[in-house]
Amino acid sequence: SQTIHQWPATLVQPVGSPLSLECTVEGTSNPNLYWYRQAAGRGLQLLFYSVGIGQISSEVPQNLSASRPQDRQFILSSKKLLLSDSGFYLCAWSTVLYEQYFGPGTRLTVT
Amino acid sequence: GEDVEQSLFLSVREGDSSVINCTYTDSSSTYLYWYKQEPGAGLQLLTYIFSNMDMKQDQRLTVLLNKKDKHLSLRIADTQTGDSAIYFCAESPPGYSTLTFGKGTMLLVSP
Numbered sequence: 001s002q003t004i005h006q007w008p009a010t011l012v013q014p015v016g017s018p019l020s021l022e023c024t025v026e027g028t029s030n031p032n033l034y035w036y037r038q039a040a041g042r043g044l045q046l047l048f049y050s051v052g053i054g055q056i057s058s059e060v061p062q063n064l065s066a067s068r069p070q071d072r073q074f075i076l077s078s079k080k081l082l083l084s085d086s087g088f089y090l091c092a093w094s095t096v097l098y099e100q101y102f103g104p105g106t107r108l109t110v111t
Numbered sequence: 112g113e114d115v116e117q118s119l120f121l122s123v124r125e126g127d128s129s130v131i132n133c134t135y136t137d138s139s140s141t142y143l144y145w146y147k148q149e150p151g152a153g154l155q156l157l158t159y160i161f162s163n164m165d166m167k168q169d170q171r172l173t174v175l176l177n178k179k180d181k182h183l184s185l186r187i188a189d190t191q192t193g194d195s196a197i198y199f200c201a202e203s204p205p206g207y208s209t210l211t212f213g214k215g216t217m218l219l220v221s222p
Contacts, residue, residue, distance in 0.1 A: 049208060102156075
């Protein structure tokens with residue numbers, strides 16, 4: 001069966017520090033992968049998605065970037081965090097039918 | 112562009128039925144989804160319905176789709192306190208690798 005992992009689970013970082021969040025999927029090949037951010041207002045904001053290794057589509061211009069160095073690994077990064085980057089970051093994968101399965105999330109607090 | 116609207120809040124008593132409504136604007140949507148998010152957790156796929164169906168039932172969950180009005184609903188029979196969560200409606204336009212999510216409906220079940 002397929003599983004999706006995210007780490008760390010929680011993170012507190014100062015403004016201006018770098019960020020690296022990791023997501024890995026097991027039990028499937030060539031999944032579509034997604035990064036979302038959920039702020040206090042509850043809505044989901046799609047940040048990046050990837051349909052294959054090295055293929056990244058950015059939905060929202062900002063100081064975040066994403067990379068997919070391996071088929072089942074998706075990384076969200078920033079060189080310098082802003083206060084507004086605080087939120088709940090969710091990774092998801094999907095099948096060809098596009099229903100998405102979510103990881104447990106990373107709670108990021110920028111201080 | 113695509114838009115998915117949901118009411119923000121619903122309160123019911125334990126044992127009653129809950130009906131969560133959703134409207135969408137993209138008439139070409141292929142699949143429509145319901146997700147559940149418990150506090151501090153990722154989203155869990157509850158069910159989905161293909162656009163050529165009117166109804167889908169899965170144990171206590173009933174999904175109704177009115178394509179003419181672009182209206183989707185999720186009925187939870189015999190609602191329990193464990194059903195308290197945020198419920199997201201989402202649509203999948205054909206040819207897109209992404210989902211469009213509503214802002215979520217917070218369901219509060221009181222004993």
